[in-house]
Amino acid sequence: MELTLTRDLEPARLRELITGEWGRSLTVLSSTESTMDDASNAARSGAPDGHVVVADRQTRGRGAHGREWASPAGSDLYLSIVARPEVEPSATPLVTLATGLGARQAAASWLPGRRVEVKWPNDIWIERRKCAGILVESRMLGTKIEAVIIGVGLNVNRTEWPAELQGIATSLKAERDGGGSLDRGEVLATLLEHVERWVKRFVRLGAPTLVNALRPHLSLLGERVRWEEGRGIFEGIDESGAAKVRTDAGVVSLHAARIEPDPE
Numbered sequence: 001m002e003l004t005l006t007r008d009l010e011p012a013r014l015r016e017l018i019t020g021e022w023g024r025s026l027t028v029l030s031s032t033e034s035t036m037d038d039a040s041n042a043a044r045s046g047a048p049d050g051h052v053v054v055a056d057r058q059t060r061g062r063g064a065h066g067r068e069w070a071s072p073a074g075s076d077l078y079l080s081i082v083a084r085p086e087v088e089p090s091a092t093p094l095v096t097l098a099t100g101l102g103a104r105q106a107a108a109s110w111l112p113g114r115r116v117e118v119k120w121p122n123d124i125w126i127e128r129r130k131c132a133g134i135l136v137e138s139r140m141l142g143t144k145i146e147a148v149i150i151g152v153g154l155n156v157n158r159t160e161w162p163a164e165l166q167g168i169a170t171s172l173k174a175e176r177d178g179g180g181s182l183d184r185g186e187v188l189a190t191l192l193e194h195v196e197r198w199v200k201r202f203v204r205l206g207a208p209t210l211v212n213a214l215r216p217h218l219s220l221l222g223e224r225v226r227w228e229e230g231r232g233i234f235e236g237i238d239e240s241g242a243a244k245v246r247t248d249a250g251v252v253s254l255h256a257a258r259i260e261p262d263p264e
Helices: 013-018 037-042 089-112 184-203 207-218
Strands: 026-029 051-055 077-083 116-119 123-126 129-141 144-154 226-229 230-237 243-246 248-254
Touching: 013 026, 013 184, 026 037, 037 051, 037 077, 037 129, 037 144, 077 184, 089 116, 089 123, 089 129, 089 184, 089 207, 116 207, 144 184, 144 243, 184 207, 207 230, 230 248
Parallel strands: 026 051
Antiparallel strands: 051 077, 077 144, 116 123, 123 129, 129 144, 226 230, 230 243, 243 248
């Protein structure tokens, strides 16, 4: 059955709301398997920097580490951005952090007084519950980056969760005073504005500016954490964006890992 877009994601209306460069080139879909795949195909076909694919529903949405991203219709935002920054391949993790900082600022703008943080390296937490996830993939041309595909899944108006996500996931609506629904078009415009600003600021000014801005908004600082190969105290991030964890053997730097609270 073909889905009909709700008014808040009508393309003409989104183009009126979006004020930055990212999103001027825009594809809006009622349903798709994955906006990441759609954006990657668009990049291959020459889509410009800042081209955005947004869908009302995904049937095979994916997050980091190959995990499924549940993507029901009518409630949340699922989008991927074709970015063409002039950066080295090694900078992809920093693009993830820049996106996270932008997404964190966008979410915080809708939730005054709430604690909105970046859980290294690619999640957004509101009061220690996950509200958004980020997935960044690079398309290479030889040894250089041809495009970076930035995926964001943001829980906007969802309030019901499967059993495995109870107490773990949240949404902007669930955390908002009064619990009123948000206009996804307005949230999308705010999100694109902040993500574009921070990715471009990182490209222009380098990692130190990004890292210094991100540090005050990291979750789990000073807490015990665990990852695939160990556990220790999370001490923040270094100038390269790597996580620093103090273990019994000393401080280790994690460049690609998934840290979680360790209540032990």
